[in-house]
Amino acid sequence: MKKMTSNDSFQSVLKRALASPSRRTVLRGGLGLGLLGLMPEALKSTFATPVTASAVTSGGTVAVDVPLGFQAVGKSLLDNVQLPDGYRYTILHATGDPLKSGVSAYSNAGAEADDWTGRVGDHHDGMELFYIDAKGRYSEAQTDRAVLCVNHESSADAHFLHPRGQTSAGVTGKKFNQFGQWDIGDRPQVEVVKEMNLHGVSIVELVRDGHAWKYRVDAPLNRRITPESPMLFGGPAAHLPQINALMKTAFDPSGRSSRGTLNNCGHGKTPWGTYLTCEENWSRYFQISADSAAIGPKQVAGLKRYGVASQPLNKDLKKAFSQGWHTVSAQDNRFARWNLAYLQAEPEGDFRQEANTFGFNVEVDPLEPSSVSVKRTAMGRFAHEAAVCGKPVAGEPLAFYMGCDSVNEYIYKFVSEATWDPSDVGGGIRAGDKYLNEGRLYAARFNDDGTGDWLELTFQDPKIRGFEAYRFANQADVLVHARFAASAVGATPMDRPEWGAVNHRNGDVYFALTNNSAANRTPAKVNAANPRAYNDLDGRKRSGNPHGHIVRFRDQAARASANTFGWDIFLFGAEEDDPRSNLSGLTAVNSFSSPDGLWFSRATGICWIQTDDGAMTDESNCMMLAAIPGALGDGGKMTVANSMQVSGALQEGQQETFIGATLGEARLRRFLVAPKGAEVTGVTESADGKTLFVNIQHPGEKTPALGSSGQYAFESAWPGNQGYGQPGRPRSATIVIQREDGGLIGL
Ligand code: FEO
Ligand code: CA
Ligand code: CA
Numbered sequence: 001m002k003k004m005t006s007n008d009s010f011q012s013v014l015k016r017a018l019a020s021p022s023r024r025t026v027l028r029g030g031l032g033l034g035l036l037g038l039m040p041e042a043l044k045s046t047f048a049t050p051v052t053a054s055a056v057t058s059g060g061t062v063a064v065d066v067p068l069g070f071q072a073v074g075k076s077l078l079d080n081v082q083l084p085d086g087y088r089y090t091i092l093h094a095t096g097d098p099l100k101s102g103v104s105a106y107s108n109a110g111a112e113a114d115d116w117t118g119r120v121g122d123h124h125d126g127m128e129l130f131y132i133d134a135k136g137r138y139s140e141a142q143t144d145r146a147v148l149c150v151n152h153e154s155s156a157d158a159h160f161l162h163p164r165g166q167t168s169a170g171v172t173g174k175k176f177n178q179f180g181q182w183d184i185g186d187r188p189q190v191e192v193v194k195e196m197n198l199h200g201v202s203i204v205e206l207v208r209d210g211h212a213w214k215y216r217v218d219a220p221l222n223r224r225i226t227p228e229s230p231m232l233f234g235g236p237a238a239h240l241p242q243i244n245a246l247m248k249t250a251f252d253p254s255g256r257s258s259r260g261t262l263n264n265c266g267h268g269k270t271p272w273g274t275y276l277t278c279e280e281n282w283s284r285y286f287q288i289s290a291d292s293a294a295i296g297p298k299q300v301a302g303l304k305r306y307g308v309a310s311q312p313l314n315k316d317l318k319k320a321f322s323q324g325w326h327t328v329s330a331q332d333n334r335f336a337r338w339n340l341a342y343l344q345a346e347p348e349g350d351f352r353q354e355a356n357t358f359g360f361n362v363e364v365d366p367l368e369p370s371s372v373s374v375k376r377t378a379m380g381r382f383a384h385e386a387a388v389c390g391k392p393v394a395g396e397p398l399a400f401y402m403g404c405d406s407v408n409e410y411i412y413k414f415v416s417e418a419t420w421d422p423s424d425v426g427g428g429i430r431a432g433d434k435y436l437n438e439g440r441l442y443a444a445r446f447n448d449d450g451t452g453d454w455l456e457l458t459f460q461d462p463k464i465r466g467f468e469a470y471r472f473a474n475q476a477d478v479l480v481h482a483r484f485a486a487s488a489v490g491a492t493p494m495d496r497p498e499w500g501a502v503n504h505r506n507g508d509v510y511f512a513l514t515n516n517s518a519a520n521r522t523p524a525k526v527n528a529a530n531p532r533a534y535n536d537l538d539g540r541k542r543s544g545n546p547h548g549h550i551v552r553f554r555d556q557a558a559r560a561s562a563n564t565f566g567w568d569i570f571l572f573g574a575e576e577d578d579p580r581s582n583l584s585g586l587t588a589v590n591s592f593s594s595p596d597g598l599w600f601s602r603a604t605g606i607c608w609i610q611t612d613d614g615a616m617t618d619e620s621n622c623m624m625l626a627a628i629p630g631a632l633g634d635g636g637k638m639t640v641a642n643s644m645q646v647s648g649a650l651q652e653g654q655q656e657t658f659i660g661a662t663l664g665e666a667r668l669r670r671f672l673v674a675p676k677g678a679e680v681t682g683v684t685e686s687a688d689g690k691t692l693f694v695n696i697q698h699p700g701e702k703t704p705a706l707g708s709s710g711q712y713a714f715e716s717a718w719p720g721n722q723g724y725g726q727p728g729r730p731r732s733a734t735i736v737i738q739r740e741d742g743g744l745i746g747l
Contacts, residue, residue, distance in 0.1 A: 068606075068626055069747040072589035072669035075620030079716050081696065082673040086740050091724045092148070092693065093204065093215055094733035095122045096161075099222040108726035110163035113190060116197035117224050120204070121152025122161070124695035124732040126267030126386065126499075126597075127682040128275055129206075130366050132221075138273035138367050138426040142687035144208040147221050147366045149275045150682065150695065150734055151264035152202065155195040155323055157698050160729045162191050165706040168324060187324045192335065195323055199262050201225040201277050203366050213691055213736055223369050225277070227260030228334065231362065234437045235377035235479070242476030243377050246356045251333055253348035258357035258375070259337070266386030266499045266597075267682075268361065268400065272424045272431035275364045276376075278384035280405055282358035283307040285338055287326055292342035292352070301470050305483055306382075307406065308340070308355045356480060361387045361402070363436060365428040374429055376436040379414045380457070380482035386598075388500040390560050391507045392420045398435055399560035401509050403497025407520045409483060410491040411444040411500075411511055413454055415561055441479065443486035444553075444565075446529035450658045452553060452565040455489040457482055464488045495521060495530045495545045498612075501598035505605055507558040508632050510570060511551050512595035514612065518543035523642035523653035529567060531640040531655040534580055539618035543644055546615040547573035547581060547593040552660065554632045568632055568658035571595070571609075571668070575616055583638065585662040590669055591616070592625055597681045603689025605629075606746045608671075610694075612679040624672040624680045624694065626746045627663060635660040671746065672737075675718035677701040677730070689744045692737040700730030 070084035081089055096106035096119050103118040112119075127150040133139040159165035168185040205219030216222070233256060235243045244255035251259060261279055268276035283306050302308075326339035336351060343350040359381035365371040379387065382404035390399040398416040403409075417438035424431040442454035459465060459475040467488035472478055478485045495516035502509055513530065521544040523533045532545045552570040555562035574582040576591040586592070597610030607627040638659045643652045674680045674696055682695030700716030712729070720727035739745065 067666035068628060068669050069744075070626075070669065070671065072665070073623075073671060073673055074588070075591075075670075076673035077619075077621060077676070078673075079676045079699075079718055079721060081675060081718075081735060083737065084671060087737060087745075088740055089735045089737045090212075091719050091722075092206075092213070092734040092736050093120045093202070094719055094725060095124075095198070095731040096120060097725075098217055099202070099204065099224065101218050106725055108720065108729050108731065110161055112161070112194065116194050117226055119224075120202045121150070121200055121224070121226075122155070122198040122732055123153040123157070123697050124734055125151040125153040125265050125681050125697060126278070127151065127684055127693060127695060127734065128267055128269045129684050129686065129693065130269075130273060130275070131687070132367060136367070140273070140425065146206045146208075146213075148204050148206055148215070148684075148693065148734070149267070149277070149364065149366050150202045150204070151267055151277050152199050153263055153265050153280070153697065155198060157701060157703075158191075158195045158198070158323070159705065160700075160703075160731075161194050161198065164710070166191060166195075166323075168327070185324070186327045189328045189335075192323070192325045192328050196228065196325060196334075197224070197226045199227050199264065200229065200260065201264060201275070201364060203364075211690070211738060211742055213686070221367065221369060225261060225364055225373060227262050229260050230372055231258050231260060231357075232256065232372050232374045233258070233377055234363075234374040234433060236438050236475070239474065239476045239479070240377075242474050243480065246353060246476060246480050248348040249337070249351050249354050249357070250349060251337065251351075255348075261362045261373070262358050265405070266384070266403075268387030268389060270363070270432065270435070271389055271392040271398065271420065272427045272435070273367070274428060274432055275366050276361045276387045277364055278361055278387055278402075279358050280383045280385055281307075283355065283383070285323060285325065286340050286355050287324070287338065288340045289326060290341045290343070294342040295352075298471060302481055303340075303355070305470070305481070306355070306359065356381075360384065361400075361436075363429060363432045368428055371429050374432060376432070377479050378437055378439055378441065380412055380441050381480045382409065382412070382483050385497060386499040386501075387414075388502055388509070390502055390509065390555070391504065391558070392422075393560070394422055395419050397439070397560045399555065401500045401502075401511070403494075403500055403511055404483065405496050405498055405514070407496055407516055408493035409497065410486045411494060411497050412482070412486070413442045413444070415440045415442070441482065442563075443482075443489060443491035445490055446492040446527065446551075446567055448528040448656065450528075450566055450568065452567050454563050454565070455486070455491055457485040457489065461489060463490070492527055492529055494551075495548060498596045499598040501600050501607065503600050503605075503607065503629060503631075504602050506554075506631050508552050508554050508629070510598050510607065510629075511553075512598050512609070513545075513549050513551055514594045514596050515542075515548040515573075515615065516545040518644070518646070521545045522646045523644055523651045524646075526640075526642060526653065526655045528655060528657045529569070531569075531642075531657040532572065532581065532583075533642045533644050533653075535644050536575070536578065536581065536615055538575055538578055540615050542615045547575070548595050549573060550595050550598070550609070552632055566632055568635060568660050570629065570660045571627070571663070572659075573611075575619070583640065583659065585664065586668075587665055589665050590625060590663075592623060592670070596679065597624075597683060599683045601685050601689060601746070603685065603687065604744055604747050608683045610680040610683060612681065620673060621676055622674045622678060622680045623670055624683070626669055626671045628667040630661050630663075632660075635662075675699045675730070676716040677703070678716065678718070682734075685745065690738065690742060692745045694735050694737060695732070696735060697732045698730075699732070703730070
């Protein structure tokens with residue numbers, strides 16, 4: 001679409017928009033949506049850069065406008081991965097595959113009796129590839145040997161891992177999943193050990209054989225990080241003793257170490273070559289078994305804000321999502337640790353503080369099996385979704401951008417104290433100690449005028465020191481309860497920040513805001529960066545911001561240390577046939593809902609968008625799209641007209657915002673559709689741009705609990721239905737996508 005200028009009248013904009021097929025759908029609805037204003041010139045000149053996408057040719061990188069080079073994939077409800085013509089996929093590994101010889105082949109029937117530490121985990125999620133050079137060291141350049149780190153997020157479908165689903169003795173109370181929410185009853189140890197150890201990270205060695213990448217059973221670098229792996233806490237030297245005090249448990253009364261990582265969702269790759277695995281919905285695994293008279297209002301506030309499971313005798317706390325792991329044994333700390341009850345006089349006598357030990361970015365050195373992973377407390381504790389590093393500049397600090405995925409939570413930035421020294425590449429955990437322990441933590445405020453402010457989270461700030469909803473004790477408390485601190489300084493509540501990604505070409509940072517609910521996003525509760533609130537009247541009817549959007553920002557002068565930024569909205573998710581919500585000119589070949597995973601290819605410049613959708617799944621399974629992005633400020637100002645039924649009454653309102661240039665079908669296309677019930681999450685690529693790795697998570701998610709028939713009615717049979725492993729139950733998997741002609745993916 002032609003760029004608008006500030007001299008355009010609304011009539012001329014409207015006339016041109018009506019002539020543009022990609023805009024016609026939006027305006028034809030006539031329900032008050034449209035381009036009513038224009039981006040200020042000052043903002044454009046500050047932030048705009050030319051729109052380019054690049055293709056890598058044999059001669060190197062060429063900066064030219066390149067349309068996507070594949071035919072878009074249609075919506076699909078089929079139980080297989082759909083790809084464009086000329087593309088194929090293989091499966092690298094799936095839930096339960098052995099990493100070591102001596103571990104039985106996966107039965108896919110729940111027959112495993114081992115502890116799962118020699119197997120690939122479940123619920124594949126964020127991932128990254130690390131090349132290894134001939135001397136066994138980390139290499140930024142492509143080689144024929146690599147490790148692939150894959151996060152394993154959740155045990156929400158753990159019933160597939162047992163012969164007859166999750167079981168529990170003495171289930172009473174209200175049902176939430178297969179077992180009662182409150183009185184979970186005693187769970188069998190064999191089930192719980194499997195459920196625990198399916199989480200964490202799989203580190204799997206790959207070799208390239210011609211075009212093909214394959215994993216090797218028994219390769220020296222194969223290993224699993226699980227909820228039982230030893231971890232250390234790293235953090236700012238001045239505050240680490242107070243941080244350790246908040247981490248004291250019966251496992252380590254000094255609070256300097258803890259066990260494991262949990263609910264590993266998004267990820268990050270550091271410039272020195274380590275992996276950051278992000279702990280997201282870790283709060284759901286705990287319960288409090290008995291009344292805890294010693295628990296005070298401050299602790300209750302902390303548990304509630306972080307969604308940590310509750311106990312039946314405290315009416316202040318909400319219901320649990322607990323898997324009942326603590327019910328196996330009160331004597332065995334592997335299980336007792338999931339019980340947050342105050343059972344002894346001091347915190348180091350029980351596990352009341354165990355939940356404090358989760359909610360971090362965890363640094364893992366994939367090339368050093370003997371290294372101990374470190375929880376980076378300076379980057380804050382929340383529901384971490386991706387930790388994406390901005391473009392490293394020698395001599396400048398590093399910036400890591402991070403989302404907290406819950407309704408109305410925030411986007412954060414960590415800025416290192418140390419400045420980047422490229423000689424630290426390959427430096428492992430010690431380099432992490434240098435860059436990730438000392439620094440400043442900020443939360444983002446998106447202003448209505450297209451600018452933004454990074455608000456530092458420091459105990460020195462009177463707004464934090466005097467915050468009434470949570471009385472901070474010190475800076476350690478600020479880091480461990482960063483959500484409260486971000487509220488105190490006035491950060492902008494967002495529509496569930498999921499993954500972030502950096503456009504390596506220009507430093508623009510993108511964040512997926514997956515969706516928000518009617519209770520939290522009404523026409524009266526919008527802001528410029530989260531401007532939509534409406535009723536989706538088609539198919540799966542949701543309200544609020546059911547299809548989500550992708551926000552884009554750039555720090556002032558692209559400096560990591562900047563306190564201000566400019567922003568616009570890159571794309572609004574929508575069903576193409578709903579003019580009320582289709583603000584980005586989507587059509588049948590690129591409509592999508594609920595963006596989640598985001599990742600930029602260095603080879604092609606493509607922005608890959610993955611969905612975890614529940615609002616458009618009547619029309620299509622979840623999907624992955626390729627976008628050739630422009631740059632911040634390449635679009636204009638928009639007024640969004642909102643109308644929504646709220647508590648039986650029509651609520652209306654308008655919200656001005658900024659939107660990027662319409663991409664159209666040449667620059668935004670559906671590339672992949674997943675099997676039934678799966679979310680698409682996690683994507684990385686070989687450096688030559690010719691092999692794409694994608695994770696398919698929880699196919700068959702809507703399979704009902706096992707009934708009296710004793711037979712599951714599986715929603716999906718993938719990947720067994722494609723001849724991979726034993727047929728029957730659905731499994732999460734990493735797939736490897738290549739072009740049949742061996743060419744670049746996407747172009
Ligand atoms: Fe694990 Fe927020 O997705
Ligand atoms: Ca719908
Ligand atoms: Ca529709």
